[in-house]
Amino acid sequence: MFGTxxxxxxxxxxxxxVTKKNGFYVYKRDxxxxxxxxxxxxxxxxxxxxxxxxxELTTLFLVKYNELVLGASEKTxxxxxxxxxxxxxxxxxxxxxxxxxxxxxxxxxxxDGGRVVRAVNSNILENPDAHKDQKSAIIPLRIKNFSRKxxxxxxxxxxxxxxxxxxxxxxxATEMVKLDIRDAVSKVRYLNKAHFKGMTKITAxxxxxxxxxxxxxxxxx
Amino acid sequence: MIxxxxxxxSQVVINILKGILTFFIGIIIVKxxxxxxERAFRKKMPKGMAKSVSxxxxxxxxxxLALISLDAxxxxxESLLLAGGVLGIAVGFASQTTVSNLISGLFLYIDRPFDIGxxxxxxxxxxxxxxxxxxxxxxxxxxxxxxxIPNESVFNSExxxxxxxxxxxxxxxIGIGYGSDVDKAMxxxxxxxxxxxFILTKPGPTVYLANLADSALEISVKxxxxxxxxxxxxxxxxxxxxxxxTKAKIEIPFPKMDVYLKK
Numbered sequence: 001m002f003g004t005x006x007x008x009x010x011x012x013x014x015x016x017x018v019t020k021k022n023g024f025y026v027y028k029r030d031x032x033x034x035x036x037x038x039x040x041x042x043x044x045x046x047x048x049x050x051x052x053x054x055x056e057l058t059t060l061f062l063v064k065y066n067e068l069v070l071g072a073s074e075k076t077x078x079x080x081x082x083x084x085x086x087x088x089x090x091x092x093x094x095x096x097x098x099x100x101x102x103x104x105x106x107x108x109x110x111x112d113g114g115r116v117v118r119a120v121n122s123n124i125l126e127n128p129d130a131h132k133d134q135k136s137a138i139i140p141l142r143i144k145n146f147s148r149k150x151x152x153x154x155x156x157x158x159x160x161x162x163x164x165x166x167x168x169x170x171x172x173a174t175e176m177v178k179l180d181i182r183d184a185v186s187k188v189r190y191l192n193k194a195h196f197k198g199m200t201k202i203t204a205x206x207x208x209x210x211x212x213x214x215x216x217x218x219x220x221x
Numbered sequence: 222m223i224x225x226x227x228x229x230x231s232q233v234v235i236n237i238l239k240g241i242l243t244f245f246i247g248i249i250i251v252k253x254x255x256x257x258x259e260r261a262f263r264k265k266m267p268k269g270m271a272k273s274v275s276x277x278x279x280x281x282x283x284x285x286l287a288l289i290s291l292d293a294x295x296x297x298x299e300s301l302l303l304a305g306g307v308l309g310i311a312v313g314f315a316s317q318t319t320v321s322n323l324i325s326g327l328f329l330y331i332d333r334p335f336d337i338g339x340x341x342x343x344x345x346x347x348x349x350x351x352x353x354x355x356x357x358x359x360x361x362x363x364x365x366x367x368x369x370i371p372n373e374s375v376f377n378s379e380x381x382x383x384x385x386x387x388x389x390x391x392x393x394x395i396g397i398g399y400g401s402d403v404d405k406a407m408x409x410x411x412x413x414x415x416x417x418x419f420i421l422t423k424p425g426p427t428v429y430l431a432n433l434a435d436s437a438l439e440i441s442v443k444x445x446x447x448x449x450x451x452x453x454x455x456x457x458x459x460x461x462x463x464x465x466x467t468k469a470k471i472e473i474p475f476p477k478m479d480v481y482l483k484k
Contacts (some may be wrong), residue, residue: 044321054418057447105447106423107388116447119422 001086001134003200007041015086017202018043027088027095034095037181044089046202047137047172048162051118052085052097060215061118061159062108065140067154070181072221075144077176079128080156082120084137084172100135108157109219117157128173129196137165137172140195143179151181155220162190162213173199179217188215233295239293247286255279265331273355318373325376326355339384340448342373346436388421389448391455395462396437398472403430403438406471413461414444417455421445436476 005011007025011018012044016029018041025041027034051061063080065174070076083103106119125131128138145151156179164175176191191212195200258278264272292298308481330353335341339350341360348362357369375395383389397406407428414426431441446454466473 057419057450102418104422105419106421107445111388111424112386114387116421 001034001043002047002172004042004044007043016088018094023032029077029096029098032096033091036090036095038090041090044092046087046089047134047165047167048085048097048138049158049165049174050083050085050089050099050103050120050161051160052087053099053103054085057105058116058118058158060115060159062106062155062157063120063122064155065122065124066175067152068143070143070145070151070153072148072150073145075142077140077142079125079131080122080139080141081125081131081133081136082139084135114219130146132170134167134170134172138196139174140176141179142176143181146182147182153181153219157188157215157217157220159188159213159220162215164190164192164194164203165195166194167202168196171196178202185216188217189213228354233347236293236295240292240296242288243293244286247290248283251279251282251286254282261314277355277366318371322356325372326353329353329358329372329376334380335382335384339382341383342381343370344378346370347381383448383451386444387448388424389451390443390445391444391451392441393432393459393462395440395442395466396434396474397440397466398474399438401471403440405469406466407440408463409469409471410440410442410462413458413465414442415452416461417444417458419446419450420458421447437474 007018007020009020012170016027018025018027018036020026023037025036027036049061051059053064061082063082065078065080068076068078083099083101085099087094090177104119105116107114108117109115122139125138128140131138141156143153143156145153152153156177157176166173166175173194173196175193176195178189178191180187180189215216253276255278259271259275262274265271266274288298288301291301335350335351341347341350343360346360346362346368347361348368350365351359351361355372357371358375358427360368360370362368376477395406395410397403407430410428411426414420414428420426421444426442426444428440428442430438432439444454444458463473
């Protein structure tokens with residue numbers, strides 16, 4: 001499903017079709033039509049985080065999972081499963097984006113000062129290695145309680161700008177995300193390393209690798 | 222014989238030259254300082270205001286420089302300052318409004334109720350802030366024209382800034398006819414709202430029977446959207462609500478009065 005596809009005279013997938021007509025290519029999906037001019041058409045299909053439909057109003061998404069209670073200084077790794085979107089790129093430019101589930105917006109924080117985020121409900125995967133699905137992504141999440149008391153965790157706020165995505169023929173996954181639960185403000189950090197081996201990497205748009213990117217969860221109380 | 226007149230005149234010439242030299246060296250320093258100030262102000266203020274404030278600083282520095290140069294040239298600046306003071310009072314009275322606008326502009330800068338690009342409503346004007354200068358604020362209204370509002374009026378008016386918040390609520394009161402199925406109408410309204418992707422799920426929308434009014438059962442609908450989607454969602458949902466309610470044959474009445482005549 002993902003990767004670069006060379007288009008001959010026509011190409012058909014379960015989601016879109018491309019046909020050559022009058023010297024240019026016509027990309028069609030539902031009501032969307034894009035006419036592309038190229039001698040030899042190559043389209044790149046990439047998995048994307050669920051923040052762009054119907055419009056990219058935010059790059060933040062809040063993944064919700066069953067509540068965990070972490071004892072003082074305890075840590076764990078869980079694997080979240082979230083729906084993804086698919087981006088169709090022509091010469092590096094996004095020409096279409098589509099998804100498979102309805103996504104909702106919600107407010108994270110108070111009306112004055114809060115942020116609009118995507119709300120994504122997730123299951124915790126018990127056996128991520130056996131997971132085979134290209135319409136969802138696995139987020140390896142390491143949660144650590146830095147507090148001296150028990151702390152609850154039921155959601156993680158992720159900025160798609162900093163999140164690297166990996167894919168292979170069977171599945172899509174992201175880099176490992178670290179959630180540091182603290183008494184004051186919990187922090188989300190991005191590990192910049194593939195968790196599963198042998199996958200193709202898509203570099204995050206704002207990932208600089210020069211400094212560690214951090215997302216604050218200041219209203220997570 | 223000593224030539225006092227000659228000495229005096231040469232001293233005067235020297236003093237004048239000293240004054241001129243002081244002024245020219247001062248001008249170079251002042252110009253340099255002005256650009257430094259402008260750069261520093263630009264980091265903290267809107268572009269227009271930074272330029273104006275640095276210009277104002279420049280004129281104040283020029284005034285001080287002129288006094289220093291006159292002093293160096295041997296003029297008695299006390300009398301000049303006295304005359305300047307009298308002139309200042311006269312100019313002050315004449316430019317009361319300008320000064321008031323200037324001070325309001327300064328307070329607006331300190332208070333920062335809005336920035337350039339914010340969508341605001343102040344008094345009767347609503348639109349997007351285009352520029353903030355020491356004397357006035359320019360707002361591009363939703364109809365297109367740019368309105369210049371004196372800062373004094375801006376400072377004294379009630380300002381609603383929609384950009385300072387990420388979300389905004391809209392509300393309707395929808396009247397349905399007496400005898401209509403309220404539960405059915407509320408379900409239709411909730412379904413229409415649920416279909417709209419830009420309506421936030423948290424804080425969630427509220428739909429309730431708000432009032433038994435004279436001519437209708439009034440249902441209150443309140444929903445939150447991202448700030449920049451509020452108007453478009455509000456109008457599109459209202460149209461969908463009307464279509465859905467009329468399709469379900471739920472009466473949306475207009476004010477009416479039943480009159481019974483006694484025989």
